[in-house]
Structures are given as C-alpha cells and as structure tokens.
Amino acid sequence: MGVTVSLVSHGHGEMVAGLIKDLFRCPQVTQILLTQNIPETSREKFPGKVKVWTHPKPRGYGANHNAALQSCRTPFFCVMNPDIRIPRNPFPALIRAMKDPGVAVCAPKIVSPAGQEEDSHRQFPDIISLLGKALGGGDGKVPLGQGRSWERNSWLGGMFLFLRSEAFRKVGGFDEKFFLYYEDVDLCARLIRQGGRVKKVASVSVVHDARRQSRRSITFASWHGCSLARYLGKRWAGSYRPLSKKGAATKSRR
Numbered sequence: 001m002g003v004t005v006s007l008v009s010h011g012h013g014e015m016v017a018g019l020i021k022d023l024f025r026c027p028q029v030t031q032i033l034l035t036q037n038i039p040e041t042s043r044e045k046f047p048g049k050v051k052v053w054t055h056p057k058p059r060g061y062g063a064n065h066n067a068a069l070q071s072c073r074t075p076f077f078c079v080m081n082p083d084i085r086i087p088r089n090p091f092p093a094l095i096r097a098m099k100d101p102g103v104a105v106c107a108p109k110i111v112s113p114a115g116q117e118e119d120s121h122r123q124f125p126d127i128i129s130l131l132g133k134a135l136g137g138g139d140g141k142v143p144l145g146q147g148r149s150w151e152r153n154s155w156l157g158g159m160f161l162f163l164r165s166e167a168f169r170k171v172g173g174f175d176e177k178f179f180l181y182y183e184d185v186d187l188c189a190r191l192i193r194q195g196g197r198v199k200k201v202a203s204v205s206v207v208h209d210a211r212r213q214s215r216r217s218i219t220f221a222s223w224h225g226c227s228l229a230r231y232l233g234k235r236w237a238g239s240y241r242p243l244s245k246k247g248a249a250t251k252s253r254r
Contacts, residue, residue: 001095002030002074004165008064009036012082020046022086028095029078033068035059061158062174062183069173072165081159083209090204094162097201104167104196105188107156109205118208120157121200123150124189124240127232142200151197158184159208167196180220181227189240 005023009016016034023029024047034046036054046052051071059067065079076098090108097106110120119141142150161184171190174183188198234240 001028001076003028003076003078003091003095003162004031004033004068004072004074005029005078005080006033006065006068006072007035007080007082008061009034009040009082010058011038011040013040016082019080019082019084019086020050026086026089026091028089028091030074031072033071035064035068037064060176060179062176062178066173066176069165069168075165077163077165077168079158079161079163081208084160085207085209087207088204090201090206091162093201093204097199098162098164100199102195102197103151103164103199104191104194105156105161105163106199106201107160107162109200109202110157110159110208111205113207113209118157118210120159120208121147121150121154121198122157123154124185124235125228125231126235130228147200147202151199152192154198155185155188156198156200158187159210160206161187164196167191167194170194178227178230179223181224182231183227185231186234189235193240193242195243 003026007016007019020032020034023032030049032046032050034050034052036052037058039054039056053067055064069077076095094106094108097103107120110118112118121142122140123142125140142154168191171187171194173187175186175190178186192198
C-alpha cells in the first residue's frame with residue numbers, strides 16, 4: 001500500500017533534507033515528489049525515489065501539490081510541509097485508518113517541538129464562529145475525544161494531510177484560487193460534500209515547527225484575509241452543501 005509524499009520548498013533546503021531522511025525510515029513511502037518553488041543553491045543529492053522539480057517562478061500551495069498529484073501512482077497521497085519532522089513512523093496507523101472506505105483524508109496528531117499539541121483539527125468556521133473568536137470565545141478546536149462525532153463537520157490542517165489519491169482526484173485537488181491559506185479548509189469541505197469523512201489519528205504524532213507568518217507580515221495577513229473571504233463566499237453560495245445521490249446539492253442542516 002504505497003504512499004507518495006509531496007513536499008514544497010521555498011528555500012528550505014536543509015530543513016527538507018532532514019525531513020526526507022525521516023521519510024526514508026518509513027518503508028510505506030515509495031515516492032517523494034519535491035517541488036523547489038524558487039531556485040535553490042542547495043545541491044543535495046537524493047536517492048532514486050525522490051523526484052525534484054524547480055520552478056523559475058513561484059506557484060501557490062495548491063497549484064504545486066496538484067501538479068505533483070499528476071505523477072502519483074500510489075493509492076495514497078500525502079501533502080506535507082517542509083517544517084515537519086517524523087520521530088516515529090506514522091504511516092502504518094494512517095493506512096489502517098484508511099481501511100474504512102468512508103475516510104477520504106486523515107492526519108496524525110500534530111505537536112510543537114516542545115511537545116504541545118497544536119490545533120490542527122478544527123470545526124468549520126463561519127461568520128458567527130469567527131466573530132465569537134474575535135470577541136474571545138471558542139477557538140473552534142475539536143474537543144479531545146470527540147473526533148468521531150466531528151468527522152463530517154471539521155477540517156484537518158494542511159501541514160500534514162494523508163489523502164486517498166482517488167478521492168483527491170475526484171474533487172479536482174486543491175482550489176488554486178486560494179493562495180497559501182484556507183486551501184485545507186476548502187478541500188476537507190469538498191471531500192465531505194462528496195460523501196467522505198475526515199479523521200484525526202491521535203495514536204500517532206509528528207512534530208511541526210510552525211512559522212505563523214500571518215501574525216508578523218502585512219503581506220501574509222492580506223493573503224490570509226483574501227482566502228478567508230473566498231472561503232466564506234463559497235460557503236454562503238452553498239458550494240459545500242452535501243450532494244444527494246443524484247449529485248444535486250441538498251439543503252444545509254446548519
């Protein structure tokens with residue numbers, strides 16, 4: 001049950017090299033697709049199962065992973081950020097989770113370098129929940145121990161997404177009109193719309209050295225705001241309403 005891993009580097013040569021070494025300790029990973037989104041000075045040489053592309057002009061997060069999907073020949077496709085590290089192999093547990101044919105995407109528990117769990121599994125945002133958060137209300141994190149009950153109304157963070165390749169292709173991959181933010185929210189909503197579910201596999205974990213650029217950069221914050229507006233617009237237009245058996249969108253229950 002082979003796994004293809006898609007990585008995108010923005011000058012993260014040393015970081016990516018460490019992650020690839022981690023992946024080589026995971027026998028389920030049979031293909032690694034590395035996209036260098038900008039030309040890099042690193043001349044790291046990787047063994048044969050690593051395929052490298054270099055773009056003269058940067059593409060968006062979704063566009064890069066969609067392009068990598070075209071070279072995927074395995075039943076599972078794993079989207080991963082370069083700032084992930086894998087102390088222990090999570091793939092056997094993730095593959096077991098996919099034995100449930102209803103699961104379209106799953107992910108391990110995400111922890112910080114200090115060992116604190118990140119909020120990588122969250123309820124879908126809407127205007128009311130976002131206003132509540134701005135006023136100091138709940139942050140939307142799915143409560144511990146309630147993952148099963150939220151499998152049709154929550155999303156998993158894009159730093160690590162373990163996808164059924166067929167399901168990812170069926171929804172057309174990421175929506176490339178998002179740029180850097182909310183691609184993961186939108187993707188999970190569309191997978192659920194097609195009848196799939198999301199699943200957090202809390203028995204395994206990976207480490208994420210998060211960068212949080214949107215909190216420190218006006219440019220990143222503006223990208224975040226534009227992506228949020230696009231997501232809310234699609235939600236308002238009914239783009240995420242579940243499909244009936246005949247393929248027509250049903251009325252939202254929310």
